[in-house]
Amino acid sequence: MKILIVEDDALHRTYLGESVRAALPECDMVLEAADGATGERLAREHASDRVVMDLQMSPRNGIEAARTIWRERPDTRILFWSNYADEANVRGISRIVPPGAAYGYVLKSASDERLRLALRSVFIEDQCVIDREVRGLQQKSTGAVSGFTDSEYEVLIDIALGLTDRTIAKRRNLSLRSVQNRLQQLYEKLGVYQPNEGDAEARFNLRSRAVTVSLLRKLVNYTALERAEIELVRWLEKEGHSHR
Amino acid sequence: MKILIVEDDALHRTYLGESVRAALPECDMVLEAADGATGERLAREHASDRVVMDLQMSPRNGIEAARTIWRERPDTRILFWSNYADEANVRGISRIVPPGAAYGYVLKSASDERLRLALRSVFIEDQCVIDREVRGLQQKSTGAVSGFTDSEYEVLIDIALGLTDRTIAKRRNLSLRSVQNRLQQLYEKLGVYQPNEGDAEARFNLRSRAVTVSLLRKLVNYTALERAEIELVRWLEKEGHSHR
DNA sequence: AGGGAAATTGCGGGTTCCCGCAGGTCATTT
DNA sequence: AAATGACCTGCGGGAACCCGCAATTTCCCT
Structure with a gap:
């Protein structure tokens, strides 16, 4: 069994390597890449179907790399290892994961044991493992009050880009x-209307304020x-x- | 000599600990804190005057912590160890450093040797050490073309916050x-005017676009x-x- | 097929933004 | 003293934005 590690921080990379070797004795080969581009290349050359990778990387970030890897081999198991549990990342992933593929999402703050379990679950049992903190976001993002429709999220991105x-x-x-x-729906859900107790004048430019919050x-x-x-x-x- | 390490990532924290011990044999005590708040507390309790800390931390980030530490002991030497070299951080620091204080700014991507040198220069020789990549920004920020006046930077922040x-x-x-x-000056310097070859209509909301770029x-x-x-x-x- | 909720569109208005023009002030220069 | 330049200010107008109202379309459910 081969496992590919994609992570730009050297310390985290060696830590991942040790964790993988400890958790998966059936793994006889560990490849390492320091950025998304070489990660894609190594995945292609070695036809590796088990990848653990960081999301925050530059210049080529994890989501982009995962997308091309999955495009070439949709059955690849990918375990994402990320610093943050924010909606942008979760949305980005659930948008590109091929149907039926096994993948996982654990936070870097998770314990060694949690990482070990996730490694075995995803790479051996083909299960999907998602940290509880992240799972909370997923519920919200498809659901009710504080979650957004896809179309609302679209306009949010568009005004964040500065479009008319x-x-x-x-x-x-x-x-x-x-x-x-x-x-308007977006402003409503973001709670951007706060004329500071009724009477006073509006202090915020709704459009810009929406991006800020x-x-x-x-x-x-x-x-x-x-x-975007x-x-x-x-x-x-x-x-x-x-147009010409 | 006592040295205080403030860094929320466990791996980076132990790495820093090892580097400090290796570079500074005259150091007989290494304190560690996992976030800004306990960092401030430890600094106060142990009257430590040598601190190396990360800038990106949550909930209390490095700049805030440094500010309160310097407020209590302006002669504290602080070595910042950061992932990024962006103008916001550099500006934030140069705004709070007390006159005459020794401090340093090295990137996490720097080599072991560079970190070692910085540690010795700042903590032993009371010199200021700033990575070349960061230094480039500092020049710009006070200088000419691509740099901003303080007043321009102010309005930039204000519209980023979404104010009217x-x-x-x-x-x-x-x-x-x-x-x-x-x-207007801000829009000019950010190069936000791009009606896409003369004739066509404006595609960007200048205000939001300025924040984006x-x-x-x-x-x-x-x-x-x-x-902010x-x-x-x-x-x-x-x-x-x-008002009432 | 039919009823109802949700989304889309047009119209009209009030407000804010963007900016050219024309003065003002203040400091430095010649 | 005159001149230059940098900054602040008021006025006015065109464009973009925010949004209530109402008609229409689309979609979903039984």
Whole structure:
């Protein structure tokens, strides 16, 4: 059994290596990669179907790498090992995991034992293992009050990128008013209306404020923005061409 | 000689401990703290004047902790050990370092040797050591083209927080038009005007877009936002009281 | 098939934002 | 003293935003 480790922090990488060797004596080969790109390459060359990797990496982050790995071998088992449990990461993963694939998500703050269990469950038993803290987010994200619709999340990203209402409408194939409706729902759910006890004037620019609280609540984060920006420029180019 | 280590990641903490012991044989006591708050407490109790600490921590981040430590003992030597070299961190530190204090800033990606040198320089020789990558930012931030005036940085933070023009004016004691002037300069320097080859309509909401590119260029980051938000609510409360 | 909730769209308005223009103030220069 | 430049300020207008209202479409459920 071969296992591929993708993690840019050297200390964490050696720690993962030791944990893997200790938890999985049936593993006879441990590959290591220090960034997403070489991780993808090693996965391809060695046809490795068991990967444990970090999410926060630069220049090529974990979600991107996982996407291409899964595109080439959808049955790859991937265990994500991340610092944070924020909605942006969870959403990003559940968007790309192939149906039926085994994967896991454990936090770096988890105990050695928890990591050991996750390694065995995902790589030997083909189970899905998701830390409780993260699981809480998943429930919310599909569910009720504090969770967002996919469409709401879309406009959130769009205004975070700094797009105009009109541009959003064009990009998402909606009317101007529909975009503004979504925005209203978003403002509502983010609790951005706080005229400070009734009477006084509004202190916040709703649009910008919405982005701020999303950042503070970790509904979006830096890597999510980065990814979205890349998609945006791609779309902008396509748009530009079709208009001349 | 006593040395206090403040770092929330367990692996990095033990690594730092080993490095300190290896680089500084004259050190006979190493204290460890896993977050900013206990770091402050240990520093107070043990009257420690040599601290090495991480910047990215939660709930209480490194800059806050450093501020209170320096407030109590301005001659404390602090070596910051950080993942990133972005303008928000550099600005945050140079804003709170007491005149004459010795401090250092090295990246986690630095080699063992570089860390060793920094430890000895800051803690033994009372020198200031700043990684080259970070130094580049410092030059820019006080200087010419791509750097910002302090006042421009202020409005940047304010719109990142989602404030209205009017509110910014009140907070900074300016007229509405002056705030808008600063904003124009900001938009100019951030290069936010890109109507995509002349004719076409504007695709970006300048205000939001400015925040986005500042984030992408790491002129502001999550912890800077967090700090600014705290200051903001403090100001809002004061304002609220004075108005009834 | 039919009823009802949810989403989409148009219209109209009030507000905020973005910014050119035209003065002001203050400090430094010549 | 005049001149230059940097900054702040008021005015006005066009564009974008925020949103209530109401009509329509879409979707889902029994």
